[in-house]
Amino acid sequence: MLRADRHPTEPAQIATWLGFGAMCIGMFMAILDVQIVATSLPNIQAALKIAPDRMSWVQTAYLIAEVIAIPLTGMLMRILTMRWLFVAATAIFTIASVGCAASGSFTELIAWRIVQGLAGGTLIPAVFAAVFLLFDQSRQGIATTLAGVLAVLAPTVGPIVGGWITETYSWHWLFLINVVPGVVAIAVAATVLPRAAMQMGLVRRIDWLSLAMLAVALGALEIALKEAPQRGWTSGLGIGLLSLAVISGTGFVRRSLSTATPIVDLRNFASRSFAVGCLLSFVLGIGLFGSVYLMPVFLAFVRGHDALEIGTIMLVTGVVQLLMAPLAVALEQRADARLLTGLGFAVFATGLAMSGFQTSRTDGAEMFWPQVVRGLAIMFCLLPPTRLALGALAPERVPDASGLFNLMRNLGGAIGLALIDTVIYTRGPQHAADLVARLQTGDADAARFIGIPEAMITALPSGPIDPASMAMLAPLLEKASLTMAINEAWLMIALLTLVALMCVPFAQRRGQRT
Structure with a gap:
């Protein structure tokens, strides 16, 4: 090569x-x-x-x-x-x-x-x-x-x-x-x-059966992850597609490990650093894809912004990331990749968690600092893990390994989006019901979170809410419950990012080639 x-x-x-x-x-x-x-x-x-x-x-x-x-x-x-x-x-x-x-x-x-x-x-x-x-x-x-x-x-x-x-x-x-x-x-x-x-x-020498198995496994998994949050993970379609993905994927792995010329060399996972790097890439995919998905959903459906306004608000992360790039390069060439990786994922998890406490009135100004924190961390979540995964491999193994490394990030993103949609579709209605129940007990904090004007809060009667009042509250209630579900999704991906730190010490030191 x-x-x-x-x-x-x-x-x-x-x-x-x-x-x-x-x-x-x-x-x-x-x-x-x-x-x-x-x-x-x-x-x-x-x-x-x-x-x-x-x-x-x-x-x-x-x-x-x-x-x-x-x-x-x-x-x-x-x-x-x-x-x-x-x-x-x-x-x-x-x-x-x-x-x-x-x-x-x-x-x-x-x-x-x-x-x-x-x-x-x-x-x-x-x-x-x-x-x-x-x-x-x-x-x-x-x-x-x-x-x-x-x-x-x-x-x-x-x-x-x-x-x-x-x-x-x-x-x-x-x-x-x-x-x-x-x-x-x-x-x-x-x-x-x-x-x-x-x-x-x-x-x-291409193993066409392995190629077909790989295509079926990945295609079925992608479709399942797209449909399951709405249709249900235990629906016939969801179980069928996931079963097909597992069966095809298992067949692909067995054939790949038993041939001298596999389509994708899964034996790269025998390298401890490569395996750790792929796991980190997977989790980074959840955080990156998840944050780029959650911000537009919130800004569009809760705040009512159009695409251009959403794009303008989301530029903060990109600008900070560009400013951090020279420092990231300098440190990456001098410091232990494991230390930088741990620092990057810890800061990135913090930035994700900072977005988990939004209200339906949160907007660009309140979303500025969480984006700054995430922008500071992203290059340290990408550069050192890439070196951990690919830098220790022999040159002839790098092309296959790069494909697997990037596949893990995309699969992480797909699975992360499916988990986020599941949280939004299942928790949103539950939060709406809980907020209504709290309103019926005269809970002033629930009324403030929903966005009911302060002057009206003291006038809220206890007990069942009449249909006319419920119709008036419905838009505010929908936004408040969606906000609470989105907050839980932010905290979920922050926790997953933080958990990924546990695998960093298992990577090899720089210079150990496999």
Whole structure:
């Protein structure tokens, strides 16, 4: 496998950074695409006359395809080489973006979104593998920071970019904005990324049954996680999909561990640091995806903000994260990765917990400091765990390992969102009933939390609330109960993040290679 020269010339260094920068552009496009499309689903629904209950598949189709493609990155990199995998994936992603913009029906759009997801899914792990294949250890921190900043900045700026595009132009431009960056990234990468010989003969050695099992397992799991919170985890569909995922996943693991040329080398988990890094990546996915999901839900349904306003409020985390990047690089190159990881997850958990005490009147000003705290921590939750997971592996193991490492973050996000939706759907109605019961006992604190004006609180009678008063209180009650459920979701993901600290001491020290 390709490895950076330990003493590269200055022109070679420039070419390497240009090629890596092109790869980062492709990765940023793939991550941003998910976020900006989410902000404009109602516009797409109206334009293509899509039924409301089918609209979520515009996102789900992409995410299922993406999560299937991520672990295949190592295999594809061995066959096509890093250079041509990136060029091919970016070209397909760009073409599919044009296809999405030109779609005239729901079926067309879903088909192109699947193609987009399959191509985009390889771009993220390819970039993180490139960090350890293109650069020596002295430059890996800077490269990881560049990739990490873009990877977590995209979800932060996505809502404001999507909102601005939708208000200024049309939904088609949510996809067409990928064309120019895609063409530039393809041209630069094809010119300057290191060349290596493709190994097309490896195609004949692909275990197609394992590939089918992997696709079924991940696809069934994604659909189950999407549907279970609303339909119920014990519903027929939920149990059936989860059972299918377990059966297919077990078959895939058994075949992968019994063959000399697996599609995904699960034996990487034998490295203690890699296993710890993957667990941390999983938990970070819960926190990152969860926070980017909970803030828009609260700001839209409780505070009534539009997409552009939500994006503006959420910029705080991205700005702080950018400001912290130079310090994170400097410390990551000098301090114990385990210490920095522990510090990062502890601070990140604190920032998540700070959002768990909101009221229905909380807005941008009150959400500022929790975002600052999370922004301070994110780079320390990403850079040191990446080194723990991938830095101790031999170069030929990095592509497969990078796919698994990034898959864990996406699976963490998917499972985290399912848990959050479960909390919101189940706890929201319970909180509403509890607030009504407290009002009927004359509880002034409950009345204040709901948002009843102070002058009316003393006039509230004890006992059953008449239908007219209940109708008047219904909007306030709905927002208050949703706020309480969202607060519980914030505290849940904060606790999970804090628990992840327990595994950090089990990682190996820097320099121990496996």
